[in-house]
Amino acid sequence: MSVDKYLDKSNYNWKEGSRNYKNLLYKSKLKINKSSGDEVLFFIEAFLEKHGLEISKKNVNTIEKIFHHLDISDKELLLSAIEKEFEFS
Numbered sequence: 001m002s003v004d005k006y007l008d009k010s011n012y013n014w015k016e017g018s019r020n021y022k023n024l025l026y027k028s029k030l031k032i033n034k035s036s037g038d039e040v041l042f043f044i045e046a047f048l049e050k051h052g053l054e055i056s057k058k059n060v061n062t063i064e065k066i067f068h069h070l071d072i073s074d075k076e077l078l079l080s081a082i083e084k085e086f087e088f089s
Helices: 019-028 037-050 057-069 075-085
Strands: none
Touching: 019 037, 037 057, 037 075, 057 075
């Protein structure tokens, strides 16, 4: 299963192109464009993988909600803030 199955895709801008190339660009970025579907997708995938969480509607939607609630675009600060607010079970 893929994270994008659970994202509200209408909230984001999506661009055509190689997923591997876009992932490589994302990894080199320090700030996240919260309107870019690809960047949100890669961020959530990385968060789930880092914490060994399953890709589920609940996990993806919870991370997405916290992600947009926070007024932070710095990738590392955003990751840290979500880790504090996410309820690991």
